[in-house]
Amino acid sequence: MTGLAGCSGILGNESESDGDAPGIGDFRGSGAIVEDRPAPGGTSIEDLPDLDGELAIYLGGGEGGRYTTLIDLLDQYYDGFEVTQQTQPSSQLANVIVDEHDSGTTQADLFWSVDAGSLAYVSEQGATVDLSSDATSMVADDRFATDQWVGVAGxxxxxxxxxxxxxxxxxxxxxxxxxxxxxxxxxxxxxxxxxxxxxxxxxxxxxxxxxxxxxxxxxxxxxxxxxxxxxxxxxxxxxxxxxxxxxxxxxxxxxxxxxxxxxxxxxxxxxxxxxxxxVNTAGASVLDGASDPELADLFVRHLLSAEAQEFLATRGFAFPMIDGVEPVGPLPTIEELSPPDLDLxxxxxxxxxxxxxxxxxxxx
The missing domain is CATH 3.40.190.10 (Periplasmic binding protein-like II)
Structure with a gap:
C-alpha cells in the first residue's frame, strides 16, 4: 500500500456535540481525511437499549488511552451508567481472570482485550459465558466472532x-x-x-x-x-x-x-x-460470575455500534468489524488483504x- 500522505491530521481535536451527550463528532476523529467521510452505517447507539447500571471492566492494554476515551464517551452518553476499569496487559489480565474464576471470586463483568489470543485463552478455561445473538450477529465476518467473544477492532x-x-x-x-x-x-x-x-x-x-x-x-x-x-x-x-x-x-x-x-x-x-x-482483533467477552452479565452483553453491542466503530476506525486506524464503516484513508479493507487461513x-x-x-x- 502506498499513499500515506493522505492521512495527515486525523488525530487532531475532535469536534464537539451541541448537547450534553456526545454526538458523532465526538466519536469521530478529525482532519482532512475525515472531513468528506460519509456517516457510518450499522446500528446507532440511539437504536440500542440504554446502558444503565454499574459495569466493571478488565481492560487489556488501552491502545494509548483510546479505549479509555471510548469508555468515557459511553459513560457520558448515559446518565445512569457508571464504569470502573482496571488496565493491565491483556495476557496478565487473562491469568487474573482465570485465577479468579477458579477460586469463585470474579471481580469484573467484562474483559476487553487487545488480542484474540487472550480472549481465546479465557474462554477455553471456562471463564466466560455465551454472548447473545444480538451481539455476535453484529460482527460482519465470522472469523472475528465466536459464541463467547467478538472482535471490535481489527x-x-x-x-x-x-x-x-x-x-x-x-x-x-x-x-x-x-x-x-x-x-x-x-x-x-x-x-x-x-x-x-x-x-x-x-x-x-x-x-x-x-x-x-x-x-x-x-x-x-x-x-x-x-x-x-x-x-x-x-x-x-x-x-x-x-x-x-x-x-x-x-x-x-x-x-x-x-x-x-x-x-x-x-x-x-x-x-x-x-x-x-x-489479521488479529481486539475484542470483548462477558465473564462467568459477572454481577450484571446482561449489562456487559449490552456494552459489547455498544462497542459494535456505528459510533464506536467510527471511533476505532478514525482515531485508532483499526479495521471496523461491522458493515457500513470503512477503514480510513488509503488503508485497504480486510477483504483486500491476503491473510493466512487461521483460526484466531x-x-x-x-x-x-x-x-x-x-x-x-x-x-x-
Whole structure:
C-alpha cells in the first residue's frame, strides 16, 4: 500500500456535540481525511437499549488511552451508567481472570482485550459465558466472532518502511524474504518482547510448526535486526529516523506516526498468505460470575455500534468489524488483504512461543 500522505491530521481535536451527550463528532476523529467521510452505517447507539447500571471492566492494554476515551464517551452518553476499569496487559489480565474464576471470586463483568489470543485463552478455561445473538450477529465476518467473544477492532501485521531507504518494489510479499534477502541485512528493526510480536510468532507456529518458525527466527537473527521496546518505537524512532529501513509491526503504528508527522519518509506494505499478514482483533467477552452479565452483553453491542466503530476506525486506524464503516484513508479493507487461513482461537497457545523465543536466544 502506498499513499500515506493522505492521512495527515486525523488525530487532531475532535469536534464537539451541541448537547450534553456526545454526538458523532465526538466519536469521530478529525482532519482532512475525515472531513468528506460519509456517516457510518450499522446500528446507532440511539437504536440500542440504554446502558444503565454499574459495569466493571478488565481492560487489556488501552491502545494509548483510546479505549479509555471510548469508555468515557459511553459513560457520558448515559446518565445512569457508571464504569470502573482496571488496565493491565491483556495476557496478565487473562491469568487474573482465570485465577479468579477458579477460586469463585470474579471481580469484573467484562474483559476487553487487545488480542484474540487472550480472549481465546479465557474462554477455553471456562471463564466466560455465551454472548447473545444480538451481539455476535453484529460482527460482519465470522472469523472475528465466536459464541463467547467478538472482535471490535481489527488489525493486520504489516511491513512499514523508510522511503529514503527502500522503494515499494523492494518490500517482499513474503515474510520469509524479509529474513533472507541481503538487502535487509542490518536494516531491520523489531520488538521481540512485545505482545503483538508474540501473537505473530504464535500464528507462524500454527501455520508452519515449531521447526519452521525456529528457522525463520534464526534467519532474522542473522539479519542483525535492531531491537526496540515496542512496535510503535520501531516505527516512530527506528524507521522514521532512518535508524533502520523496515520491520514487522501492526498496521496502525505507522498510521499513527504519519498522522502526527506527515512529512516523515514512511510507507506501509503487506505480505500475503503468511503470518506476516495475520489479521488479529481486539475484542470483548462477558465473564462467568459477572454481577450484571446482561449489562456487559449490552456494552459489547455498544462497542459494535456505528459510533464506536467510527471511533476505532478514525482515531485508532483499526479495521471496523461491522458493515457500513470503512477503514480510513488509503488503508485497504480486510477483504483486500491476503491473510493466512487461521483460526484466531489458536492464538491462545502463546506459552510455547515464549519458550521458543527463549530457546533461540531472542528472549532471556
Amino acid at each position: 488489525r493486520s501485521r504489516a511491513v512499514p518502511y523508510n522511503t529514503n531507504q527502500f522503494d515499494a518494489s523492494d518490500i517482499p510479499t513474503s515474510i520469509d524474504a524479509l529474513a533472507t534477502q541481503d538487502r535487509f541485512q542490518g536494516s531491520l528493526g523489531w520488538a521481540p518482547t512485545y505482545g503483538a510480536f508474540h501473537g505473530f510468532v504464535t500464528a507462524m507456529r500454527q501455520l508452519r510448526g515449531d521447526d519452521g518458525t525456529r528457522e525463520w527466527l534464526n534467519s532474522m537473527l542473522d539479519q542483525n535486526p535492531a531491537r526496540y521496546d515496542s512496535e510503535y518505537a520501531t516505527v516512530s524512532r527506528g524507521i522514521t529516523n532512518g535508524e533502520v529501513g523496515a520491520g514487522p509491526t501492526n498496521h496502525y503504528y505507522p498510521m499513527l506516526v504519519f498522522a502526527q508527522r506527515p512529512d516523515v519518509p514512511l510507507d506501509l506494505a503487506f505480505t500475503e498468505n503468511d503470518a506476516g499478514s495475520l 482461537q489458536s492464538l491462545s497457545d502463546v506459552q510455547p512461543t515464549i519458550e521458543l523465543l527463549k530457546d533461540v536466544g531472542i528472549l532471556s
